[in-house]
Amino acid sequence: MTKQKTLPHQQYNAYWYQRVLAWIIRNFFSSITNTVLTVLLGYILYVTIPPLFDWLFIKATFSPAESRAACNPDGACWSVITSRWEQFFYGFYPEDQRWRINLAFIILIMLTFWMLFKKLPARKYAGLILFLVSPGLCFWLFYGGWGLPVVETGLWGGLMLNLIAGGVGIVFTLPIGVILALGRRSELPVISTFCVIFIEFVRGVPFITVLFMSSVMLPIFLPDGIVIDKLLRAMIGIAIFGGAYMAEVVRGGLQALSKGQYEAAYALGLGYWKVNRLIILPQALRIVIPGIVNSFISLFKDTTLLTQIGIFELLGIAQAATRDPNWAGLGKEGYIFTALIFFSVCLAMSRYSLHIEHKLNQSSHKKRL
Amino acid sequence: MFYNQKYRNVFFQICLIASIFGLAYWLVDNTRANLAQIGLDIGFDFWNQPAGFDIAFTLIDYNSATSTYSRVFFIGVLNTLFVSMLGIVAATSLGFVIAFLSLTQNLLARKIAGFYVEIFRNTPLLVQCVFWYFGVITALPSVRNSLNIWDISFINQRGMYFPKPLFSDIIYVVLIVALCCVAAAIILSWLNNKRQIKTGKRLPIFWINSAIMIMIPASLAWSLGLTVSWDIPVLQGFNFRGGILFPPELMALFLALTMYTSAYIAEIVRSGFLSVDFGQTEAAKALGLRQGFINKLIIIPQALRVIIPPLTNQYLNLIKNSSLAVAIGYPDLVSVFTGTTLNQTGRAIEIVLITMLFYLFVSLVISMLMNWYNRRQALVER
Numbered sequence: 079m080t081k082q083k084t085l086p087h088q089q090y091n092a093y094w095y096q097r098v099l100a101w102i103i104r105n106f107f108s109s110i111t112n113t114v115l116t117v118l119l120g121y122i123l124y125v126t127i128p129p130l131f132d133w134l135f136i137k138a139t140f141s142p143a144e145s146r147a148a149c150n151p152d153g154a155c156w157s158v159i160t161s162r163w164e165q166f167f168y169g170f171y172p173e174d175q176r177w178r179i180n181l182a183f184i185i186l187i188m189l190t191f192w193m194l195f196k197k198l199p200a201r202k203y204a205g206l207i208l209f210l211v212s213p214g215l216c217f218w219l220f221y222g223g224w225g226l227p228v229v230e231t232g233l234w235g236g237l238m239l240n241l242i243a244g245g246v247g248i249v250f251t252l253p254i255g256v257i258l259a260l261g262r263r264s265e266l267p268v269i270s271t272f273c274v275i276f277i278e279f280v281r282g283v284p285f286i287t288v289l290f291m292s293s294v295m296l297p298i299f300l301p302d303g304i305v306i307d308k309l310l311r312a313m314i315g316i317a318i319f320g321g322a323y324m325a326e327v328v329r330g331g332l333q334a335l336s337k338g339q340y341e342a343a344y345a346l347g348l349g350y351w352k353v354n355r356l357i358i359l360p361q362a363l364r365i366v367i368p369g370i371v372n373s374f375i376s377l378f379k380d381t382t383l384l385t386q387i388g389i390f391e392l393l394g395i396a397q398a399a400t401r402d403p404n405w406a407g408l409g410k411e412g413y414i415f416t417a418l419i420f421f422s423v424c425l426a427m428s429r430y431s432l433h434i435e436h437k438l439n440q441s442s443h444k445k446r447l
Numbered sequence: 448m449f450y451n452q453k454y455r456n457v458f459f460q461i462c463l464i465a466s467i468f469g470l471a472y473w474l475v476d477n478t479r480a481n482l483a484q485i486g487l488d489i490g491f492d493f494w495n496q497p498a499g500f501d502i503a504f505t506l507i508d509y510n511s512a513t514s515t516y517s518r519v520f521f522i523g524v525l526n527t528l529f530v531s532m533l534g535i536v537a538a539t540s541l542g543f544v545i546a547f548l549s550l551t552q553n554l555l556a557r558k559i560a561g562f563y564v565e566i567f568r569n570t571p572l573l574v575q576c577v578f579w580y581f582g583v584i585t586a587l588p589s590v591r592n593s594l595n596i597w598d599i600s601f602i603n604q605r606g607m608y609f610p611k612p613l614f615s616d617i618i619y620v621v622l623i624v625a626l627c628c629v630a631a632a633i634i635l636s637w638l639n640n641k642r643q644i645k646t647g648k649r650l651p652i653f654w655i656n657s658a659i660m661i662m663i664p665a666s667l668a669w670s671l672g673l674t675v676s677w678d679i680p681v682l683q684g685f686n687f688r689g690g691i692l693f694p695p696e697l698m699a700l701f702l703a704l705t706m707y708t709s710a711y712i713a714e715i716v717r718s719g720f721l722s723v724d725f726g727q728t729e730a731a732k733a734l735g736l737r738q739g740f741i742n743k744l745i746i747i748p749q750a751l752r753v754i755i756p757p758l759t760n761q762y763l764n765l766i767k768n769s770s771l772a773v774a775i776g777y778p779d780l781v782s783v784f785t786g787t788t789l790n791q792t793g794r795a796i797e798i799v800l801i802t803m804l805f806y807l808f809v810s811l812v813i814s815m816l817m818n819w820y821n822r823r824q825a826l827v828e829r
Binding site for chain 1: 480554556571
């Protein structure tokens with residue numbers, strides 16, 4: 079926990095091997111406890127990592143196969159994934175229509191890059207297109223109609239469904255969260271009480287009960303004629319749940335702003351909505367971008383729970399694949415693959431949020447001071 | 448009048464109340480109509496009906512033929528709280544260990560801690576649950592080839608078997624005396640603190656209290672002749688008999704909850720310790736304090752202030768996350784009550800309502816406890 083500084087003359091007058099040795103000693107053998115820790119952890123790594131690496135890669139079977147019998151029993155059997163990888167990504171979406179999904183995701187990825195990279199032109203329109211135009215466009219591509227053959231939502235599945243559910247979550251939770259957060263800080267007692275009760279209620283119960291609520295109980299609450307698609311019901315649950323968490327994140331940003339911002343804005347003669355839209359929210363949301371990204375990450379991870387209400391997202395596909403008699407007993411491989419995909423998406427998002435946080439820490443007004 | 452802020456506010460609020468009540472009325476009306484159609488009404492008469500299904504792991508007595516759904520509810524609640532308690536204790540300890548690893552000077556330790564946190568934080572908890580359950584624990588050796596730990600504990604597909612301690616009846620006397628000793632120790636250390644403030648002198652309270660809390664109950668147990676016998680699990684026929692059994696579902700859920708939450712706790716603890724300025728350590732050293740005292744008196748109290756609020760959140764998350772038990776069949780509240788009971792009775796509204804109220808109640812109690820503790824720890828500003 080103590081900081082050690084190398085003095086300038088130590089850095090420059092030493093030979094390279096002395097510097098390497100000094101680095102090794104400083105990082106691994108600086109004290110008795112440090113040395114003991116190095117030896118202990120090194121031994122644990124030595125015992126665990128080589129067999130794991132062997133199992134994962136060296137002795138593993140990667141080529142597609144008919145059944146488990148074709149795999150080397152000493153290694154991982156990745157054939158269960160390679161022989162049906164399309165299901166992992168597209169679910170049961172008809173094969174000849176999969177270009178629509180690819181196209182939609184390419185458009186989304188390009189729009190996201192456009193929005194996130196500073197150097198590209200007309201960035202402010204990218205966000206608008208991404209949040210207002212692309213959901214409709216993607217829905218048309220996914221579902222069909224207007225010239226494209228219709229693909230029912232029951233056939234959607236795999237990673238694509240996680241991404242869709244996560245994307246819908248992102249598009250809807252942010253506005254819901256902003257409205258709830260503004261409502262919670264409202265001076266009107268009825269509105270703030272309502273928002274507090276809603277937020278605390280949703281945050282106090284597990285996601286799975288919210289999902290049960292939206293998938294099992296929504297049909298009971300609605301009049302007889304109205305039938306809502308199963309996937310849509312799940313999305314409503316996601317939006318409600320994510321919105322309540324997002325509201326708390328946004329509220330953190332609102333509380334971080336000084337009262338002077340409100341007073342100055344009202345002094346200019348702006349109304350409530352204009353004050354929030356032009357002055358407060360742009361600043362508040364910028365402060366909490368890391369928090370927003372973090373709640374997107376947990377939202378995306380939570381999409382795995384859709385399996386519990388009978389929607390075949392990635393985890394459900396993995397479960398179905400490993401329960402196939404041909405591939406029985408390959409739970410490890412299926413779940414490791416699923417975990418790996420989630421890991422890479424979430425890691426990318428969390429790195430982005432760290433990067434933003436880092437930039438915010440050296441933000442403009444700190445530089446000015 | 449419409450442009451008067453005061454009237455407008457009242458007007459909007461009345462509108463909101465009216466629309467909420469309108470919506471509620473509409474929903475209730477629909478619900479009543481829908482339920483009438485399938486011949487159901489709202490009612491809690493199922494509460495006293497016999498459940499008639501088996502539960503694999505119960506902490507209190509349960510008989511599928513005679514026990515009622517209320518019993519099922521309490522079993523679910525106890526199982527949820529049981530796995531949550533185990534998870535909270537284990538996740539906190541593991542989280543602190545990982546945090547300390549990431550705060551050492553050792554590069555290897557820091558890297559391992561970093562990998563641990565990234566891996567377990569960035570994969571969904573449900574995937575971890577099913578990985579431990581279907582990937583690891585059900586792939587353990589069969590009963591005949593159990594992993595044998597010194598002939599007293601066994602691990603196999605059907606769970607983990609521990610020896611069960613059987614005490615003679617004197618244990619109750621010893622336990623009561625031990626509790627009294629703990630109370631005495633607390634009072635003593637409080638008195639000692641007061642004395643230190645008054646006179647500046649301090650007794651070696653740690654050693655005195657340890658002696659009180661260990662020696663007195665131990666000597667009492669020895670003099671009264673407390674006997675302990677161990678009920679060791681033994682392989683009989685196709686299964687083990689005796690001992691304490693942790694079923695595989697519990698093990699998987701416990702592992703997943705612990706590892707997932709400990710990754711978050713490690714980050715919280717790490718940032719808590721990093722938030723204490725290095726100048727505090729330097730100042731404490733300048734005062735001549737030893738490293739142990741620096742940690743105990745300067746660093747930890749300030750770090751705890753930062754750590755406790757998010758730590759509470761993690762505990763609440765863990766309790767709520769334990770509802771993922773339904774995916775692997777650990778009989779927690781959601782699994783046996785919101786799952787099986789709901790399917791058998793069809794009382795969706797009542798059961799989901801009860802479940803949600805339980806979780807809300809637990810959240811409320813824990814946040815109240817933690818707020819109380821937090822207020823004690825928080826900075827007292829002049």
